[in-house]
Every structure is written in C-alpha cells, then in structure tokens.
Amino acid sequence: MKRLKLNTQRIRSCLKESHLRSTRKRECILEALLTFDRPVSAEELRDRADLPKSDLVTVYRTIEAFLGIGIVQGIPLEDGKTIYELTDPGDHHHHFVCRKCHKTERLDLCLAGELEKKARKLGFSDISHVMEVYGSCEDCN
Amino acid sequence: MKRLKLNTQRIRSCLKESHLRSTRKRECILEALLTFDRPVSAEELRDRADLPKSDLVTVYRTIEAFLGIGIVQGIPLEDGKTIYELTDPGDHHHHFVCRKCHKTERLDLCLAGELEKKARKLGFSDISHVMEVYGSCEDCN
DNA sequence: TTGTTATTGCAAGTTAATTGCATTAATGGG
C-alpha cells in the first residue's frame, strides 16, 4: 500500500474528503500534533497548541473527528487513559509504550489476520483489537 | 505447567500465602465471581454478591487484592472501562469480547515471547502487555 | 453575500475509580 506522509496539506484534503471543515482550532491542534514524536494526552495537546484551559473540549472533539477519518490513532494505557498520535490512514501498527514518559516505539507485529479468522469461526463480527506493550524505557530506568 | 482449578478452598490458601485476610466480604465477592462465566464489572459483581450500593469500594479493593495475587484478571474495554474475571494463577491468555454483552471467548494466541525479545532489544524492561479483541457476538447480532 | 450547517465556547454533568480516616474485624502469639 502506498503510504502518504502526513502533513498539513494532506490533512486538509483528508478533512475535505470527509466533509469536515478546516478550522483555525483544528489547524492549531494539528500543528501541535505534528510537533510531537510520541503519542500525547488531550491535555498535553491543548497546552502545546497554546489553547486556553477551557478548550480541552475542542481538543477532544477534534481528536474524535481525526480518529473518525483515520489520521489519528488512540493508544489505550494500562490505567484506562488514552493517548493519541498522528498516523497515516491505513497504517495499522502497535506500540511499545513507556509507562512513565510515554515514549513509544513502533511495533510492526500483529495478529490481525489470525484474529479475524478465529473471530469468524467463533461467530464474532465487526472485529477490532488492541495490542499494546508497556514497560520502562532505558531513559526512565 | 500444572493448573489448579480455582475454587473457594484454593483461593483461601492463595490469600493466606499472600498474607491477605480471608474475610466475609471477600468470600462473598469471590462466590459471586464464581457464578459468572464471563468477565464482569465491579458493579455487576457487587449486585450479584448482594452487597449494598456503598460497598462498591470494597469490591474495588477486593478486586485489587485479587489482581495482586493473580487470581483475577482485568480486561480493558474499548471505552476505558475494565471488567474482571477469575483466572488460574499463571494461566495467561487473552479474549474475544463482545462489545455489547461482554461474553468472552478465550484466545490462546499470544506474542509474549516475541514481544519480550523485541522489548529487550529496544531497552524496555518490566514488560507487560494487553491484547484484546472486540466484536459483536452471534447472539447480539 | 447569504443561507445552511458544522464547529465552538461555556458550563454543567457523568461515571468509573480512588482516597482519607475513623471503626471494625481477622490473625497469630502467648
């Protein structure tokens, strides 16, 4: 599959294709996302985007929109919280995540195919899955 | 590895080994756990154990204790909530979980070994992982 | 430019889960 590197330009067209409006706040949040090399929480995102406290709700709604069109991926943490990262649409992968600093390493290892097959056999449909690996990274040790 | 089927007796000795006291409430919650054939939320557990509303906190603390000695396993849901099931200590496995009714099927497919190896290579230590598969079960379709 | 419709801002609500602290109960030693 052809992977298109994400950038502001490309994301704008993603939004357009999905009939989502390209607004000032969204651009702002997007720019913030681009400055991170690791997944982040909604709050971190708001702060990096230099938005007022009350705009957390906009961040959540923006994330929701971005998740919807597949340019953002949510990563569930052990404690039930979620962090988010930009991702190329269709680029499915998992992560090693540091429990402490949330540094991540990409993990290109996935059982999707087998899961799908087994699920079908069991009568499950509309399958999705999570797989995340948590640990302490070198720096945090 | 030898697997000992869980029952009240065995769990009592697990508690003892771990210097946890065997109390009325814990027995009660344990009995409730034994009546389910699927993972359940803390609230369901409280209700099945016929405990008053306010005892939810005891349920959480009991679950915490049981998690600690490895006789209960938590299963993270897509929405950030967690459900719990009894499990034989050391019996590591994952699940297919129905999004709607929380029926689960055991999934004996795991990348633990490879994850461990890759993690070490990346400098991550103290590794744990989640892998859960969500879908709609036959009955809920 | 204008009308339509999505987005936002603000405030309030939801809810799973946690915490502090005083009271009670389980356990082990004598």
Place this chain on the structure above:
DNA sequence: CCCATTAATGCAATTAACTTGCAATAACAA
C-alpha cells in the same frame, strides 16, 4: 482463649477524563 497488632471495611468526599446541551459563531457552497 484472649489480646495486641495490623489489615479490612464503611462512609463520605474527591478525582479526573471525558461527555453533553445549547446558544453563539464561523466555514463553506451556491
């Protein structure tokens, strides 16, 4: 069996990550 120690419980309050409702605003297409 009793008592001292220490863990567990009960209650009330709190946390924190989201979510929702609704009125005001801004984007977009015609």
